Amino acid sequence: MPQAENAAADRVFGASRIVYTAHRTGGHLLLGQLGTGRPALTASYDADNIFAKILRGEIPCHKVYEDDNVIAFMDVMPQSAGHTLIVPKAASRNLLDADPAVLAAVVPLLQRIAVAAKEAFGADGVSMMQFNEAAGGQTVYHLHFHVIPRYEGVPLQAHGRGMEDPGVLAANAEKLRAALEATG
Numbered sequence: 001m002p003q004a005e006n007a008a009a010d011r012v013f014g015a016s017r018i019v020y021t022a023h024r025t026g027g028h029l030l031l032g033q034l035g036t037g038r039p040a041l042t043a044s045y046d047a048d049n050i051f052a053k054i055l056r057g058e059i060p061c062h063k064v065y066e067d068d069n070v071i072a073f074m075d076v077m078p079q080s081a082g083h084t085l086i087v088p089k090a091a092s093r094n095l096l097d098a099d100p101a102v103l104a105a106v107v108p109l110l111q112r113i114a115v116a117a118k119e120a121f122g123a124d125g126v127s128m129m130q131f132n133e134a135a136g137g138q139t140v141y142h143l144h145f146h147v148i149p150r151y152e153g154v155p156l157q158a159h160g161r162g163m164e165d166p167g168v169l170a171a172n173a174e175k176l177r178a179a180l181e182a183t184g
Ligand code: 5GP
Pocket: 050, 061, 062, 073, 074, 075, 076, 077, 078, 130, 131, 137, 138, 139, 140, 141, 159, 160, 161
């Protein structure tokens, strides 16, 4: 942005202008505030988080979908039958430091998986969830979205508690893969 335009933008947003900028430092992404020179706002991206390990193929998952930008797999501690996680491959800690282009690309896939999951599991509805930082309920620090099929009158299980039987997860992954293939 030319300097005059930049100065104008600064005047418009003033001291409350919060623009996240991600910059790499030794494999970690840090969040900062543009134009303030102040230190990072929150913690850095840790490439050893569990989803980064799944993305690198270092630990297994019950995969339902993968393309160049995204992977989707069953949550091992489902809050309802068919609980699926959609994980962009790009490294970001959560929504707060994500590249807007990554977010724009993932939304149509969220829709596609929600529609397929509703069909695959005979659900009555679907809840989408996404948590940011510990205070916001986040427990794994790589951006992800929860697609949670909902059933009339059935409350959600607690978040992140109670491992599902691997056989059930495998069967659910298979059902969802089939529904995704059927919807093209
Ligand atoms: P968050 O609280 O960060 O939004 O959600 C993290 C989710 O990841 C939780 O729902 C939790 O059950 C799930 N999870 C944690 N560890 C693993 C794992 O190793 N594999 C899979 N597939 N899901 C996991």
